[in-house]
Amino acid sequence: MTGALVRLAMFYKGWGRYEQAVPYYVRAVQMKEVRTSFDPRLLTDLESLSDLLRQLNRTDEAKKYDARRRELIDQQISREAQSATK
Numbered sequence: 384m385t386g387a388l389v390r391l392a393m394f395y396k397g398w399g400r401y402e403q404a405v406p407y408y409v410r411a412v413q414m415k416e417v418r419t420s421f422d423p424r425l426l427t428d429l430e431s432l433s434d435l436l437r438q439l440n441r442t443d444e445a446k447k448y449d450a451r452r453r454e455l456i457d458q459q460i461s462r463e464a465q466s467a468t469k
Contacts, residue, residue, distance in 0.1 A: 385411045401439050408432040
């Protein structure tokens with residue numbers, strides 16, 4: 384399901400219909416966030432969403448998604464470091 388949402392977002396973005404693409408990216412991100420396991424595609428979706436929001440001059444929103452992406456990266460690095468020491 385999330386893949387279809389991302390494809391729709393990419394379709395609208397490709398046609399220059401940026402405002403219409405945003406809700407699809409947001410929903411895909413929300414759905415991936417509730418999963419119990421880490422999905423690396425979430426990082427890509429967060430980056431795509433923040434880039435799109437910057438194109439729309441919605442920089443405050445973009446910063447929020449950038450911060451979430453950095454937080455997830457830090458969490459994953461920490462998990463990997465912990466498992467490497469076991």
